Amino acid sequence: xxxxxxxxxxxxxxxxxxxxxxxxxxxxxxxxxxxxxxxxxxxxxxxxxxxxxxxxxxxxxxxxxxxxxxxxxxxxxxxxxxxxxxxxxxxxxxxxxxxxxxxxxxxxxxxxxxxxxxxxxxxxxxxxxxxxxxxxxxxxxxxxxxxxxxxxxxxxxxxxxxxxxxxxxxxxxxxxxxxxxxxxxxxxxxxxxxxxxxxxxxxxxxxxxxxxxxxxxxxxxxxxxxxxxxxxxxxxxxxxxxxxxxxxxxxxxxxxxxxxxxxxxxxxxxxxxxxxxxxxxxxxxxxxxxxxxxxxxxxxxxxxxxxxxxxxxxxxxxxxxxxxxxxxxxxxxxxxxxxxxxxxxxxxxxxxxxxxxxxxxxxxxxxxxxxxxxxxxxxxxxxxxxxxxxxxxxxxxxxxxxxxxxxxxxxxxxxxxxxxxxxxxxxxxxxxxxxxxxxxxxxxxxxxxxxxxxxxxxxxxxxxxxxxxxxxxxxxxxxxxxxxxxxxxxxxxxxxxxxxxx
Amino acid sequence: xxxxxxxxxxxxxxxxxxxxxxxxxxxxxxxxxxxxxxxxxxxxxxxxxxxxxxxxxxxxxxxxxxxxxxxxxxxxxxxxxxxxxxxxxxxxxxxxxxxxxxxxxxxxxxxxxxxxxxxxxxxxxxxxxxxxxxxxxxxxxxxxxxxxxxxxxx
Amino acid sequence: xxxxxxxxxxxxxxxxxxxxxxxxxxxxxxxxxxxxxxxxxxxxxxxxxxxxxxxxxxxxxxxxxxxxxxxxxxxxxxxxxxxxxxxxxxxxxxxxxxxxxxxxxxxxxxxxxxxxxxxxxxxxxxxxxxxxxxxxxxxxxxxxxxxxxxxxxxxxxxxxxxxxxxxxxxxxxxxxxxxxxxxxxxxxxxxxxxxxxxxxxxxxxxxxxxxxxxxxxxxxxxxxxxxxxxxxxxxxxxxxxxxxxxxxxxxxxxxxxxxxxxxxxxxxxxxxxxxxxxxxxxxxxxxxxxxxxxxxxxxxxxxxxxxxxxxxxxxxxxxxxxxxxx
Numbered sequence: 001x002x003x004x005x006x007x008x009x010x011x012x013x014x015x016x017x018x019x020x021x022x023x024x025x026x027x028x029x030x031x032x033x034x035x036x037x038x039x040x041x042x043x044x045x046x047x048x049x050x051x052x053x054x055x056x057x058x059x060x061x062x063x064x065x066x067x068x069x070x071x072x073x074x075x076x077x078x079x080x081x082x083x084x085x086x087x088x089x090x091x092x093x094x095x096x097x098x099x100x101x102x103x104x105x106x107x108x109x110x111x112x113x114x115x116x117x118x119x120x121x122x123x124x125x126x127x128x129x130x131x132x133x134x135x136x137x138x139x140x141x142x143x144x145x146x147x148x149x150x151x152x153x154x155x156x157x158x159x160x161x162x163x164x165x166x167x168x169x170x171x172x173x174x175x176x177x178x179x180x181x182x183x184x185x186x187x188x189x190x191x192x193x194x195x196x197x198x199x200x201x202x203x204x205x206x207x208x209x210x211x212x213x214x215x216x217x218x219x220x221x222x223x224x225x226x227x228x229x230x231x232x233x234x235x236x237x238x239x240x241x242x243x244x245x246x247x248x249x250x251x252x253x254x255x256x257x258x259x260x261x262x263x264x265x266x267x268x269x270x271x272x273x274x275x276x277x278x279x280x281x282x283x284x285x286x287x288x289x290x291x292x293x294x295x296x297x298x299x300x301x302x303x304x305x306x307x308x309x310x311x312x313x314x315x316x317x318x319x320x321x322x323x324x325x326x327x328x329x330x331x332x333x334x335x336x337x338x339x340x341x342x343x344x345x346x347x348x349x350x351x352x353x354x355x356x357x358x359x360x361x362x363x364x365x366x367x368x369x370x371x372x373x374x375x376x377x378x379x380x381x382x383x384x385x386x387x388x389x390x391x392x393x394x395x396x397x398x399x400x401x402x403x404x405x406x407x408x409x410x411x412x413x414x415x416x417x418x419x420x421x422x423x424x425x426x427x428x429x430x431x432x433x434x435x436x437x438x439x440x441x442x443x444x445x446x447x448x449x450x451x452x453x454x455x456x457x458x459x460x461x462x463x464x465x466x467x468x469x470x471x472x473x474x475x476x477x478x479x480x481x482x483x484x485x486x487x488x489x490x491x492x493x494x495x496x497x498x499x500x501x502x
Numbered sequence: 503x504x505x506x507x508x509x510x511x512x513x514x515x516x517x518x519x520x521x522x523x524x525x526x527x528x529x530x531x532x533x534x535x536x537x538x539x540x541x542x543x544x545x546x547x548x549x550x551x552x553x554x555x556x557x558x559x560x561x562x563x564x565x566x567x568x569x570x571x572x573x574x575x576x577x578x579x580x581x582x583x584x585x586x587x588x589x590x591x592x593x594x595x596x597x598x599x600x601x602x603x604x605x606x607x608x609x610x611x612x613x614x615x616x617x618x619x620x621x622x623x624x625x626x627x628x629x630x631x632x633x634x635x636x637x638x639x640x641x642x643x644x645x646x647x648x649x650x651x652x653x654x655x656x
Numbered sequence: 657x658x659x660x661x662x663x664x665x666x667x668x669x670x671x672x673x674x675x676x677x678x679x680x681x682x683x684x685x686x687x688x689x690x691x692x693x694x695x696x697x698x699x700x701x702x703x704x705x706x707x708x709x710x711x712x713x714x715x716x717x718x719x720x721x722x723x724x725x726x727x728x729x730x731x732x733x734x735x736x737x738x739x740x741x742x743x744x745x746x747x748x749x750x751x752x753x754x755x756x757x758x759x760x761x762x763x764x765x766x767x768x769x770x771x772x773x774x775x776x777x778x779x780x781x782x783x784x785x786x787x788x789x790x791x792x793x794x795x796x797x798x799x800x801x802x803x804x805x806x807x808x809x810x811x812x813x814x815x816x817x818x819x820x821x822x823x824x825x826x827x828x829x830x831x832x833x834x835x836x837x838x839x840x841x842x843x844x845x846x847x848x849x850x851x852x853x854x855x856x857x858x859x860x861x862x863x864x865x866x867x868x869x870x871x872x873x874x875x876x877x878x879x880x881x882x883x884x885x886x887x888x889x890x891x892x893x894x895x896x897x898x899x900x901x902x903x904x905x906x907x908x909x910x911x912x913x914x915x916x917x918x919x920x921x922x923x924x925x926x927x928x929x930x931x932x933x934x935x936x937x938x939x940x941x942x943x944x945x946x947x948x949x950x951x952x953x954x955x956x957x958x959x960x961x962x963x964x965x966x967x968x969x970x971x972x973x974x975x976x977x978x979x980x981x982x
Contacts, residue, residue: 032646036646039646039648042696042697042698043697043726045697045698046697046698046702046706046724046726047723049703049706049710050706050709050710050713053710053714139850140850140853140854140855141854142850142854143850143851143854143856144840144851144856167556167559167560167563168511168560170552170556171518171553171556171557171560174522174549174552174553174556175518175521175553177545177549178521178525178546178549178550178553181545181546183729183730184730184731184763184817185542186817186818186841186843187536187538187539187540187541187542187817187818187841188532188536188541188542188818188978189731189762189763189817189818189819189978190532190542191763191764191765192528192532192542192546193525193528194765196764196765197765198730198733198734198737198765198766198767198768199729199734200765201729201730201731201733201734201763201765201766202728202729202730202734203729216592219588220585220586220588220589221585223584223585223587223588223615223619224578224581224582224584224585225581226584269844269846269847269850270842270844270847270850319846319850323849323850323853324849324866324869324870325846325849325850325853326698326844326845326846327844327846327847329696329697329698330698331846332698332699332844332845332846333697333698333702333703335698336698336703339865339945339946340703340707342945344868344869344872345869346866346868346869346870346872346873347869347870347873347875348869348872348873349869390620391615391616391619391620391622392616392630392634394615395608395611395612395615395616395630395634396634398592398611398615399608399611399612399634399638402596402604402608402651403604403638403642403650406604406650406651407642407648407649410649410725411727412596412599412600412651415596415599415651416596418596419589419592419593419596422589422592423589426585426589430510430577430582431510431511431514432510433514445549449544449545450841450842450843452540452544452545453539453540453544453545454840454841454842456539456540457538457539457540457812457838457839457840457841458812458838458840458856458857460539460809460810460838461535461539537977538818538838538839539838
């Protein structure tokens with residue numbers, strides 16, 4: 001069907017009073033569960049599933065999708081304010097977002113997260129609409145060797161996330177890899193590093209580690225001074241809360257980066273929004289003219305990952321709607337919902353159900369606008385949270401961490417793990433180990449190992465499968481990323497030698 | 503005591519080297535290759551070995567580093583003690599949950615942080631503790647119909 | 657056919673037909689019922705659990721709400737432990753699959769097996785089919801097997817974990833025919849299908865519903881079905897036995913269990929409710945929509961079915977050289 005006619009039909013569907021209401025409900029609910037750590041879109045959609053049987057499917061789909069992308073908007077809030085990631089895709093936002101908040105720029109960070117989410121989210125929908133069928137082929141071209149190369153590229157970002165010592169960053173990353181390999185091995189059913197505990201058979205949920213190391217570790221570090229500063233600086237006045245024009249100019253590239261990287265990674269059924277956000281953060285830092293500001297409150301460090309995880313939504317819907325292939329927990333449950341409503345998701349879905357597809361696309365345009373309108377005023381509300389005295393803030397962070405972990409896993413054992421990783425995060429701070437590489441290793445490690453072993457199983461042990469065209473390009477990029485800083489260092493050294501000779 | 507024995511790098515390197523050795527020894531048992539392809543020990547063996555190598559490098563650099571004299575960061579054990587006290591309170595509140603539930607445990611934790619750690623008056627600490635617990639209850643259990651940890655008593 | 661264990665349940669279901677509200681022994685749920693599943697939201701049993709909750713409500717079979725509780729991890733071990741912890745709670749039930757039988761066989765950490773839990777009823781069997789890409793040179797399963805024999809190890813199958821049915825079928829087929837092909841595990845169903853559609857592997861075991869749409873779009877071809885009799889959706893595709901391969905395929909079952917010490921009246925209540933559910937139109941529609949095999953069994957038969965499946969799996973694992981721990 002002609003895209004224009006399709007979209008026109010879609011807006012007719014999406015703008016009906018009922019569907020508009022569904023869209024509003026979806027994005028508001030999405031924002032709320034995004035703000036709350038622990039409770040994510042898959043669990044929420046699953047809980048609402050029985051309710052949707054009473055609804056008309058198009059409206060129900062619009063609502064569920066609203067929860068999906070709405071949660072990505074809300075996810076940054078607690079990352080920025082409390083250093084507690086609201087969603088796994090907002091973990092990387094903690095790095096610079098929380099630092100901005102400590103410097104009194106929480107409003108700018110929150111506002112930028114909303115703006116960037118809007119731009120990239122809209123880009124994701126446009127791309128979904130225009131190029132879905134041809135790009136679906138890209139998601140099929142990616143298999144184990146390609147994923148392996150992508151993960152290697154991701155892991156080389158440790159160079160960028162390292163603080164003063166690359167050695168320590170690498171060690172932190174290796175510990176992340178170790179935690180990632182806990183649990184039952186998919187390929188052989190061997191239990192690895194489970195210490196005989198049933199609870200560890202499924203591995204350790206990465207969000208528990210992230211909350212423990214980032215949030216609880218931070219609280220423990222905050223406890224150190226006997227008389228901590230009473231509260232964080234919060235500028236007065238609505239105007240000073242939002243990002244400035246300068247901020248917007250600084251983030252120009254981040255918008256593009258987040259949009260494109262997020263969408264492309266979204267297309268891949270085996271990657272996901274957490275990886276998308278890490279990748280775009282890494283790219284942002286790699287090309288930045290002032291990389292030294294990253295980790296200390298660079299606004300691009302918020303804009304890029306937050307944009308990226310929103311563009312990812314549009315990307316992830318491509319394989320789901322054009323091929324019937326779910327790539328993540330959330331898309332898997334959307335697929336299940338479609339089947340339960342009596343649809344047959346698969347390659348012919350768009351052709352069979354144009355009003356549902358175009359209605360969904362149109363509703364996502366509307367939903368993104370709604371989310372921007374909803375989230376910008378919320379910035380002012382949330383920024384007031386920082387006016388709390390620090391002792392109240394610390395106990396709030398601990399409470400949110402506990403509830404976040406418990407609603408995600410509902411087991412006390414996981415709370416015990418939270419405490420362990422909290423102490424671990426504190427120790428890392430004391431010993432000057434950077435925490436971001438740990439989380440990076442944890443996110444990518446499991447996928448990397450699987451992809452490597454899958455590749456070698458596919459090729460019968462022949463490693464040359466890792467040098468197919470796409471992986472070669474990705475591995476080449478990784479090499480460049482690794483060698484780049486070394487070359488810079490060498491050059492600096494050379495200049496120094498020449499200078500001293502002169 | 504030698505200078506390096508007081509350095510965090512030295513000890514963290516030692517601990518990580520031990521962890522790496524443990525990983526390698528476990529991975530060794532699991533098998534490097536299987537008939538179907540790389541075995542469960544394949545990947546851990548590699549990153550475990552790398553961990554041993556890098557952590558020994560960290561130890562070596564700590565030993566070889568010239569004694570930095572007064573510029574060295576000295577660990578203020580008093581501060582660490584405060585952080586550990588808070589951690590212990592956090593652990594205790596989690597351990598209390600199977601008995602007393604989230605509300606009571608969290609109220610006690612908040613009270614500890616405000617009254618003991620931050621040394622605020624009881625008229626600040628008590629309302630905050632009770633109010634904080636009620637806030638979480640209202641938001642999650644009443645507002646969102648989610649379950650917070652419940653104990654035998656509450 | 658009709659043995660002692662079935663009598664109370666049969667009696668109850670007759671009695672309940674006569675006096676719908678009066679006769680469920682003594683037990684009746686008084687507050688929300690929890691259905692424990694071993695997958696995260698969106699996984700097979702999670703969706704089934706939510707569908708059951710919905711149908712129970714729609715058909716007014718329960719006086720209270722039913723909610724799904726996810727306890728993922730360890731191939732059902734975490735969920736099994738969670739059910740066992742509930743001891744005699746009549747307000748908790750669990751949904752199991754064959755994975756719960758397979759998991760403890762290979763995992764020493766799993767202290768709770770299905771023998772420790774109380775069987776309630778078996779609901780369905782999940783059929784599956786062998787599918788290849790539509791442009792694949794293999795027009796029949798025999799052609800695939802022959803090619804795998806001719807060049808051992810060059811063909812590849814995508815599937816789930818090593819203990820999954822996908823792999824068991826492959827191992828049995830390899831054992832029966834002497835052919836050899838590789839098995840590549842993927843954690844998610846989407847990735848398995850993507851690997852097949854993208855040409856990275858040659859064959860996969862796939863659910864009939866999922867395959868149906870791909871066939872209709874001209875992307876996949878189904879070579880054989882892993883069932884005893886042909887499925888309604890695939891009247892022209894041979895079963896494994898019809899294709900000339902007499903291998904026992906371990907069926908993927910989905911069933912209901914309860915905490916170990918659930919009182920007899922509560923267990924009877926649940927058995928009767930699920931018997932009732934199985935007779936409703938909603939259930940029949942659900943089974944048809946998802947192309948499942950209706951395979952209802954009462955508690956006693958489910959226990960036998962579990963033991964049988966376990967023995968068969970152990971045998972197949974041992975044949976394949978997968979280490980079993982019990």
